[in-house]
Amino acid sequence: MLNKSLVLWDNQTRQIRDAVTNVEKHFGELCQIFAAYVRKTARLRDKADLLVNEIHAYAATETPNLKLGLKSFADEFAKLQDYRQAEVERLEAKVVEPLKYYGTIVKLKREDLKMTLTAKNREAKQLTQLEKTRQRNPSDRHIIVSFAESELQRASMDATRTSRQLEETIDNFEKQKIKDIRNILSEFVTIEMLFHGKALEIYTTAFQNIQNIDENEDIEIFRSSLYPQDYPSRLDIVRANSKSPLQRTGSSKFSTEIVQVR
Amino acid sequence: MLNKSLVLWDNQTRQIRDAVTNVEKHFGELCQIFAAYVRKTARLRDKADLLVNEIHAYAATETPNLKLGLKSFADEFAKLQDYRQAEVERLEAKVVEPLKYYGTIVKLKREDLKMTLTAKNREAKQLTQLEKTRQRNPSDRHIIVSFAESELQRASMDATRTSRQLEETIDNFEKQKIKDIRNILSEFVTIEMLFHGKALEIYTTAFQNIQNIDENEDIEIFRSSLYPQDYPSRLDIVRANSKSPLQRTGSSKFSTEIVQVR
Numbered sequence: 001m002l003n004k005s006l007v008l009w010d011n012q013t014r015q016i017r018d019a020v021t022n023v024e025k026h027f028g029e030l031c032q033i034f035a036a037y038v039r040k041t042a043r044l045r046d047k048a049d050l051l052v053n054e055i056h057a058y059a060a061t062e063t064p065n066l067k068l069g070l071k072s073f074a075d076e077f078a079k080l081q082d083y084r085q086a087e088v089e090r091l092e093a094k095v096v097e098p099l100k101y102y103g104t105i106v107k108l109k110r111e112d113l114k115m116t117l118t119a120k121n122r123e124a125k126q127l128t129q130l131e132k133t134r135q136r137n138p139s140d141r142h143i144i145v146s147f148a149e150s151e152l153q154r155a156s157m158d159a160t161r162t163s164r165q166l167e168e169t170i171d172n173f174e175k176q177k178i179k180d181i182r183n184i185l186s187e188f189v190t191i192e193m194l195f196h197g198k199a200l201e202i203y204t205t206a207f208q209n210i211q212n213i214d215e216n217e218d219i220e221i222f223r224s225s226l227y228p229q230d231y232p233s234r235l236d237i238v239r240a241n242s243k244s245p246l247q248r249t250g251s252s253k254f255s256t257e258i259v260q261v262r
Numbered sequence: 263m264l265n266k267s268l269v270l271w272d273n274q275t276r277q278i279r280d281a282v283t284n285v286e287k288h289f290g291e292l293c294q295i296f297a298a299y300v301r302k303t304a305r306l307r308d309k310a311d312l313l314v315n316e317i318h319a320y321a322a323t324e325t326p327n328l329k330l331g332l333k334s335f336a337d338e339f340a341k342l343q344d345y346r347q348a349e350v351e352r353l354e355a356k357v358v359e360p361l362k363y364y365g366t367i368v369k370l371k372r373e374d375l376k377m378t379l380t381a382k383n384r385e386a387k388q389l390t391q392l393e394k395t396r397q398r399n400p401s402d403r404h405i406i407v408s409f410a411e412s413e414l415q416r417a418s419m420d421a422t423r424t425s426r427q428l429e430e431t432i433d434n435f436e437k438q439k440i441k442d443i444r445n446i447l448s449e450f451v452t453i454e455m456l457f458h459g460k461a462l463e464i465y466t467t468a469f470q471n472i473q474n475i476d477e478n479e480d481i482e483i484f485r486s487s488l489y490p491q492d493y494p495s496r497l498d499i500v501r502a503n504s505k506s507p508l509q510r511t512g513s514s515k516f517s518t519e520i521v522q523v524r
Contacts, residue, residue, distance in 0.1 A: 012488050019484075026320035033313045040306040047299040054295055058288035066440050073447060167485075174484050178328055178477035185335060189469045192461065199458040207451045215440035222281075222436050223429075226274050 013117055016170055020113065023177055024106040031099035034188070038091045045084040052078045063221045069213035076206035080199055087195040094187040098180065105176075112169050119162040126155045275379055278432055282375065285439055286368040293361035296450070300353045307346040314340045325483045331475035338468035342461055349457040356449040360442065367438075374431050381424040388417045 059070035
């Protein structure tokens with residue numbers, strides 16, 4: 001029965017060690033993947049920055065209305081990239097770093113556990129020893145019982161103390177782990193939501209900027225840049241030089257059409 | 263004066279060609295950068311997918327409450343990646359493809375312009391020829407004027423027609439360009455907003471899933487997995503074997519503590 005108890009104790013030890021190793025493994029994996037997620041977000045921001053620059057460069061070559069619309073859009077989009085930058089920094093500080101730091105926490109916890117488990121093992125051995133001593137001397141039952149009583153009492157009190165310590169260590173580890181993963185994921189969601197909320201706000205303005213672009217006004221401006229009004233039409237030139245009857249025969253409609261040629 | 267008009271015409275031609283080249287250049291750049299932006303969004307989705315898998319893998323090793331919380335979170339986060347995938351596909355179809363297709367549009371427009379500009383140039387030469395003929399024969403003014411009248415009338419009508427065509431071609435190109443960039447950017451904003459809106463919705467649920475994780479319940483479960491209740495405590499074993507007065511001397515508090523050791 002004592003053997004069975006020691007087997008159980010071994011199982012518990014293994015189970016606790018496995019639990020710590022498991023957290024170490026999975027928190028480590030999570031840390032790496034979250035870090036990669038943050039890096040990709042930063043890469044997305046880089047591309048968005050390029051987009052801002054290119055839209056500004058294109059806007060500079062365009063007619064006033066389109067130029068204004070593009071510039072306003074680029075400005076809003078640039079603002080969103082500032083928020084994306086904040087998102088990247090926050091994720092780094094509130095998600096990746098705490099997960100990275102967990103490696104250290106796990107190491108410390110493992111030391112704690114090792115110490116407590118060593119103490120527990122020592123006690124388990126003492127109990128086994130006690131059991132053996134008693135079994136070897138069945139005739140001296142009285143002395144043995146007295147000896148066993150004091151020894152066992154001491155061993156039991158030690159066992160109680162270290163057991164309570166172990167229990168506390170494990171409980172704290174488990175509690176802290178659940179609290180930490182809950183906090184880390186909550187931070188992740190909060191940071192992401194903050195960004196998505198800002199994105200909705202900014203895109204609403206950006207959408208209006210784009211919708212406000214009026215092509216008709218720009219077409220007029222483009223036309224007048226191509227055909228300056230103070231320049232004579234070619235028909236006027238021919239007329240001035242030839243002084244022909246054309247001046248009379250040319251219908252007003254025809255003249256209007258020629259004016260359009262300018 | 264005719265020379266001055268031809269210089270103006272050359273300027274116009276160059277200006278129109280530059281405008282088309284400018285659009286070709288900048289729409290091309292925009293296409294490339296938007297494509298890169300979409301690719302980075304897809305990479306971000308890849309990392310998020312890894313995160314979903316890892317959270318599921320970790321959840322499988324955890325106590326029921328934490329497991330449920332992590333699984334629910336991962337499920338919501340996976341849902342968001344489906345929307346990110348839709349975002350990627352929509353951006354590809356509604357932003358990158360139309361910009362890519364613009365290369366073809368610009369080529370066709372350039373052909374249109376080339377044809378119209380060739381016709382205009384031919385007419386400009388005819389007008390120059392007409393002018394020269396008249397200047398060379400100032401004595402035969404009457405015959406020349408009659409000749410010039412019919413020639414000029416034909417040339418002018420041609421000029422009117424091709425000019426109107428050129429104007430229409432340019433106008434359409436400018437109008438289409440403004441409409442297209444406005445549509446493309448509007449589509450971009452709409453697709454992004456759709457995603458951000460969904461993200462807010464999904465993260466709201468995910469946040470609740472995480473907050474609902476109750477560590478106390480899990481600690482109890484973890485404890486009972488370490489110390490099964492149907493197993494005797496070590497003190498019980500010693501008691502059973504020794505039949506010592508310990509059974510009487512052991513205080514109830516002490517016994518309780520030993521029970522906790524299990």
